[in-house]
Amino acid sequence: MPIAYVFNKLIREEMVKLTKPVELSLFVGTNLVDNENIRSILKVYKDSSNNFLSIKEISDPIISQNFDITHFPAILFINDKGKEIIRYLAKPFGPEIRSFVETLITFSGDPNYYELVIKENINKIRSSIIKVMITNSCAYCPEIISFVNKFAIASNGKIRSVIIDIMAHPDISESYDVSSVPYTVINDAKTFNGMVGPEEVLFELIGGK
Amino acid sequence: MDSLDLEKTYDLVILGGGPTAIACAIYAARFALDVLIIGKIFGGLIATTDIVENYPGVTSTSGQGLMEMFKEHMNSLNIPYITDEIRSIENSGDCFKMHSFFQKFKAKSICIATGSERKKLGIPGEEQFAGKGVSYCATCDGPFYADKIVCVIGGSDSAAKEALFLSQNAKKVYIIYRKEEIRAEPINKKKVYANEKIEIINNTNVVEIVGKTKLDRVIFDNGKELEVDGVFIEIGSIPNSEIAQRIGVKTNKKGEIMISRKSETNIPGIFAAGDVADAPFKQAITGVAEGVIAAYSAFDYIKKVEIEY
Numbered sequence: 001m002p003i004a005y006v007f008n009k010l011i012r013e014e015m016v017k018l019t020k021p022v023e024l025s026l027f028v029g030t031n032l033v034d035n036e037n038i039r040s041i042l043k044v045y046k047d048s049s050n051n052f053l054s055i056k057e058i059s060d061p062i063i064s065q066n067f068d069i070t071h072f073p074a075i076l077f078i079n080d081k082g083k084e085i086i087r088y089l090a091k092p093f094g095p096e097i098r099s100f101v102e103t104l105i106t107f108s109g110d111p112n113y114y115e116l117v118i119k120e121n122i123n124k125i126r127s128s129i130i131k132v133m134i135t136n137s138c139a140y141c142p143e144i145i146s147f148v149n150k151f152a153i154a155s156n157g158k159i160r161s162v163i164i165d166i167m168a169h170p171d172i173s174e175s176y177d178v179s180s181v182p183y184t185v186i187n188d189a190k191t192f193n194g195m196v197g198p199e200e201v202l203f204e205l206i207g208g209k
Numbered sequence: 210m211d212s213l214d215l216e217k218t219y220d221l222v223i224l225g226g227g228p229t230a231i232a233c234a235i236y237a238a239r240f241a242l243d244v245l246i247i248g249k250i251f252g253g254l255i256a257t258t259d260i261v262e263n264y265p266g267v268t269s270t271s272g273q274g275l276m277e278m279f280k281e282h283m284n285s286l287n288i289p290y291i292t293d294e295i296r297s298i299e300n301s302g303d304c305f306k307m308h309s310f311f312q313k314f315k316a317k318s319i320c321i322a323t324g325s326e327r328k329k330l331g332i333p334g335e336e337q338f339a340g341k342g343v344s345y346c347a348t349c350d351g352p353f354y355a356d357k358i359v360c361v362i363g364g365s366d367s368a369a370k371e372a373l374f375l376s377q378n379a380k381k382v383y384i385i386y387r388k389e390e391i392r393a394e395p396i397n398k399k400k401v402y403a404n405e406k407i408e409i410i411n412n413t414n415v416v417e418i419v420g421k422t423k424l425d426r427v428i429f430d431n432g433k434e435l436e437v438d439g440v441f442i443e444i445g446s447i448p449n450s451e452i453a454q455r456i457g458v459k460t461n462k463k464g465e466i467m468i469s470r471k472s473e474t475n476i477p478g479i480f481a482a483g484d485v486a487d488a489p490f491k492q493a494i495t496g497v498a499e500g501v502i503a504a505y506s507a508f509d510y511i512k513k514v515e516i517e518y
Contacts, residue, residue, distance in 0.1 A: 010277075013281075095273055098280070111213075113213070113291055113292075113293075113311065113312070114311060116311075116312075117310070117311045135349065135352055137348050137349065137351070137352060138346075138348070138349040139252055139256035139257045139272065139273050139276075139346075139348060139349065140250055140252075140256070140257075140346075140349065141349075142251075143250055143251055143292055146292060147292050167352060177341065177422070177423075178340070179340065179341060179342060179344075179350065179353045179423070179439070180339075180340040180341075180344050180346075180349065180350045180353070181349050181350065182349070183340065191340075193339055193340030194339075194340070194345070194346075195249075195250055197249050197292075197293075197294055198292060198293065198310075198311065199293075199294060199309070199310040199311070202310070
């Protein structure tokens, strides 16, 4: 799928803000069309990054298994200790572009608005996975993605975020019985239907206190 | 984040993330005010609108598309925007101190542009099936209802636009309205009447939403039932004025902040604009205008300059 001119332009404009190196891991599966599609999108990011963004493509099923990846393609933000911080089971395209670039910039080490409070509360926070289920026509989804990813980065992976396009992965939406987005799930237990703010998510992460 | 400085006292802090807030910020920045926007949802309610065709200068775009343009304009002026919610405001004489759960802020003036949120029906089944068939955002959830039967409850222009959007994918769309005729803008009303997938059920109220694990029908006040897969509620909105009320900003019976023609509230240094304020006709463009006036009035307040209107 060719990337629309307008989104191409947006990626180029946003990627100028990335000023430190970042590496993404792209795990590809057996669907060649999906693989090519995501490669072409990530290439636009890479080509617009002034060489700050590198993409490591992984097709080895054993490595995928080690990261417990069952849905492809998957984009992973992995820290320097090899720990997964953020997983995208969604194309960083259309309305998701800005929050994706924001995540790249924060992951590269730029200031993180939520870092102080997350670090202050890190001992109260359980190891958590926050799944954000989205569609590419959802206006509120990028807002949630943005702060949830920043939580994950600030916690250095104690909180992990997983961004899921449920139109691309209907089996996931069925298993969670989702018919409304954004739909946020914390540790496969607590769910938020619709827009939720950073404060409410943090309260849940620290046990509602 | 580049230009965010939590230590400084901002000239103007704008609460809200919709077009009103962004327009206020753009003008404030051009008046050389130190400005910061704190919003819970960037884009506000208009971001969930499928098609915007009444914003001058923009023939047709999506609500999200319009807000992308606002964002680009905001970014070009390096205006900091953060996703957060102010919980308390304190007037300390020389400035206003604000607290969110994450940070503290100081400002010489504030513009409250917190907009409104969709009203709920308050009928049995609504809460139970929220996210399981009951939705308040057609553009978010419409794709789930391809070839299904849905209804839109409400008769406003927004309800008409939601029905038109849903009809692109759904098999059938009912508009259920309590009065005789929907009150959409004539141009949208015409589109609704011309759309073969849309049927209007008027003079009818939904009194219950029923189903097992997912909703399967709605019950009317005349006792009749309608089988549907999804219910989209669009019955207007309520102003997000709680933070304003807590600090003594005057509101009317609807909870809207009462403002002057200069977007002033009863508290000097606190301004309000857009859907949260008491204008009778609420549109993105009217909110933008009030936001711009608020920026000018904040500039006036801070610089103590008389402005001739």
